Amino acid sequence: MAQPKLSEENKKADVDFEKVLESSQFKKLMQNKKKFIVPLTIFFLIFYFLLPISTSYGTFLNKPFIGDITWAWVYAISQFIMVWTICTIYVKKASSFDKEADDIINDQIGKGGSA
């Protein structure tokens, strides 16, 4: 399989990337991505750092949840569940981004692109 080349490819002059960038179609894709990815990233980073912060500066997670399993373990495991949940949500959402991206290539750049 041939590796598609990037900017060294001479075709590049044919495409007006600035025009694509300023197009409402592309702007909409960027907005949709931003609306989805930025809050999710902020959320998972906060959720992640709250664990070492709360175990370092407090002991309230040492309280039992069930029997000898403490809240610290529950929190730790919930991070795993969070990762898998975000993965699943993202894959679903990303297929709509893929579709928008394909539309941009087809409508504005013409044939020759691969998604």
Place this chain on the structure above:
Amino acid sequence: MDPIVVILFVAIVALTLVITYYAAKQTKSTGDFYTAGGGLTGWQNGLAIAGDYLSAASFLGIAGAIALNGFDGFFYSIGFLIAYLVVLLLVAEPLRNLGKYTLADMINSRFDAKKVRGAAALSTITIVLFYMIAQLVGAGALIQLLFDIPYWVAVLIVGVMMTIYVLFGGMIATSWVQIVKAVLLMAGMVIVSFMVLWKFNFNIGAMFTEVKQATSHGENFLNPGIKYTNPLGTISLMLALVLGTAGLPHILMRFFTVKDAKTARSSVITATWTIGIFYILIVFLGFGAALYVGESEILAANPGGNMAAPLLAEAIGGNILFAFISAVAFATILAVVAGLVLSGASAFAHDIYGEIIKKGKATERQQMLAARYAALGVSVFSIVLSLGAQYLNVAFLVSLAFCIAASANLPVILYTVYWKRFNTNGAIWALLTGLFSALILVSMSPSVFSPVEGAALFVGNPIFPLDNPALVSVPLGFLAGYLGTVFSKEYDFQRYAEVKVRANTGYRG
């Protein structure tokens, strides 16, 4: 030596050599050599990422850390896993859309500047060498214990094997060695944790109750705070772990082995499930070792706790399971170091020789030859360093590699894709500041200077208080990228538009 151990050991060596033989026949171009021709499927690459990522430090180190330090051993697992969200949401897809063989390719999709390429290659090579020395020294000590052979022989065996895979089979061989290793490792994990849980009739609560009474830490074993007593130190380490993965050259390189961003995405998903399940099962291994092997015996075999998992296998499954887990540990080491050799070689041969010295005009034959010489060079150099480092405490080099990746590579990757104003100057400032601030701070840290003899490289008082400097060096890397950019007038909107459109649509014309 136990004959079963020898048979399994030889079987793994034979299997990987067969893989290399077939891979060598398929490796015809530089693209095949560096990226397996971009032809891996999502699940193949996902397993290979897991195989590349779950090092002996993860398998043996974290099992041991949980067995000895309880909850605190688990911190590493969480950081190593959440890091994949950074990869998935922010890095994998644009990287695949912009890059060709290396991280420097991706950054240079915006710049075409030799200085940037050189700086990126420098940080790649530094990370690879540190990671590799930690792996090889650990591997040597471990194989010495598992198979009862001298340290230098052990390092040479691993070193020669990794050189063969990469030299002849390139990325195709490396990927398949990693896939096989991931499957073996997961099988081993499932078997051992199933046997541990069996003993408690799968009642996890009962297991917690019992482990609470089994160690010298008592009740504290289940609570955070046995190992990590410095709050800022803990947070700094967690920062390096979560941001470092998305900047590790050998992990980033794996995303060039698939055909498009969509496949890159699905490989992160496969990898994340595999790695997540692994890190949950590792808790059962750690608890099992604390219960059925016991602290004093784990410490007697190896003060770092690295023998906890194999000893647990022996305690609950006898010689056969011990041999199997030892063989899995061996395969684990081989797969990780092979990936490292390849990413180090790509920085030398593709970035420095092909693009900087030959200005991108090297012939296919020259490129291939350079790649192989570079692989050989990286291997020999790291073997020699590791032979010299036998008695040094180098475990901290892994978290240092994560720290450099987070401080130097990640800022540049994010700015390249997401920041309109970013320019050459900013890229160089970020790469060099991230790299050197991490190095300088670590050289003054408790990992290098300890008043207790043998606890660190040198005896003395550390000037910088944190073991892992990420809390300082990561913000410095981002800040330097910002300042370097605004202090330079250079600004190429046209190029930004091209990169932005390509990164987000996958257009490749």
